[in-house]
Amino acid sequence: MKWYKHIVFFLVMTVAAWSAVSLEIQNVDTDAGTLDIYMINDEPVGGFQFELLGINITGASTPDGFFVSTSSTTILAFSLTGATIPVGSAVLTTISFTDYVGGEICFGEDTGSAGSNAISDGNGGYIAADWGPCFGGDESIPGCMDMDACNYNADATQDDGSCVQPEDNYDCDGNCIVEIDCAGECDGSAEVDECGVCDDDSANDCVQDCAGQWGGNAEEDICGECGGDGSSCTSWTELIAVGGENQISLSWEPVESERPSFMNRDGCEDDPDICIWNSWYSDYDNQQDCEANGGIWGSYLEYFGTSCSEMVND
Numbered sequence: 001m002k003w004y005k006h007i008v009f010f011l012v013m014t015v016a017a018w019s020a021v022s023l024e025i026q027n028v029d030t031d032a033g034t035l036d037i038y039m040i041n042d043e044p045v046g047g048f049q050f051e052l053l054g055i056n057i058t059g060a061s062t063p064d065g066f067f068v069s070t071s072s073t074t075i076l077a078f079s080l081t082g083a084t085i086p087v088g089s090a091v092l093t094t095i096s097f098t099d100y101v102g103g104e105i106c107f108g109e110d111t112g113s114a115g116s117n118a119i120s121d122g123n124g125g126y127i128a129a130d131w132g133p134c135f136g137g138d139e140s141i142p143g144c145m146d147m148d149a150c151n152y153n154a155d156a157t158q159d160d161g162s163c164v165q166p167e168d169n170y171d172c173d174g175n176c177i178v179e180i181d182c183a184g185e186c187d188g189s190a191e192v193d194e195c196g197v198c199d200d201d202s203a204n205d206c207v208q209d210c211a212g213q214w215g216g217n218a219e220e221d222i223c224g225e226c227g228g229d230g231s232s233c234t235s236w237t238e239l240i241a242v243g244g245e246n247q248i249s250l251s252w253e254p255v256e257s258e259r260p261s262f263m264n265r266d267g268c269e270d271d272p273d274i275c276i277w278n279s280w281y282s283d284y285d286n287q288q289d290c291e292a293n294g295g296i297w298g299s300y301l302e303y304f305g306t307s308c309s310e311m312v313n314d
Contacts, residue, residue: 021045021119023092023107024132025052027145029159030100033058035135039092044084046122048092049076050131051108055097063093073108074116084122106134274298 021041028035039045047066051074060075062068065083069076075093085092110117113126121127135158143156149163150172166172169187181188182198192198194214195206209216210226221228275290275297287297 019130022130025135040089047078047120050117054105056099059096061094104134104136107131
């Protein structure tokens with residue numbers, strides 16, 4: 001009896017060593033109900049059939065050129081056109097499933113070409129295969145399998161739902177990976193205004209005063225002078241003209257005014273055709289309108305032998 005066991009063990013090890021195809025259960029997501037069957041094959045594969053125990057199979061992806069049929073426990077795939085899966089290594093099929101209640105997910109037993117687990121070549125001949133370990137057995141390693149997660153485990157073979165993602169705008173070490181605003185906030189909106197104040201309220205941003213100083217308090221006075229006290233401008237009111245033969249006597253009182261200090265738009269000019277306007281900044285281009293509005297027509301200056309500047313400075 002002992003020699004028989006040794007022979008069986010020898011045959012099993014020989015098949016494993018010379019297997020042209022090996023398959024493995026990978027990327028099991030028990031929450032989503034999906035897993036991959038990964039295959040490494042040293043010769044073209046023309047068809048495959050295998051059982052998966054421990055789940056209820058609901059579907060499987062189809063290799064190019066193949067037809068796939070599934071039952072609750074078995075996947076069968078073959079080509080109606082003679083297509084084969086070339087030599088290489090890749091995901092053979094992605095399987096969807098339900099009713100996983102824990103425990104192991106395993107391939108069925110390979111009993112040869114007539115069994116439920118078999119791989120065939122392009123001519124339908126049997127290919128010896130190495131069926132990988134069960135998922136959930138001693139060989140599986142639970143952990144986070146998301147490479148972008150902070151706790152990614154490169155050795156994990158079973159995603160246990162423990163993945164931790166970094167906070168928005170930060171890496172896994174808590175470092176800000178976007179721009180930091182003036183208030184030190186990661187991806188904040190605060191900015192420094194012209195007065196050096198950092199906040200995100202544009203309504204309180206400082207403005208320039210009349211002297212060009214940001215946040216300054218200088219203002220224009222009634223004379224239009226920045227920072228003035230209103231004493232730089234006067235106008236002339238209560239102009240009284242008393243005439244005699246070949247002479248005129250003028251008198252006036254200076255008062256504060258919101259208008260410029262010159263007497264007409266072009267300044268104090270001895271022009272007989274200018275209205276010397278004494279109260280408000282305005283022009284009249286004819287003697288009638290000038291005098292009707294309380295002005296002195298410039299020709300009076302010439303007639304009475306005086307000048308605009310003498311009127312202002314006396």
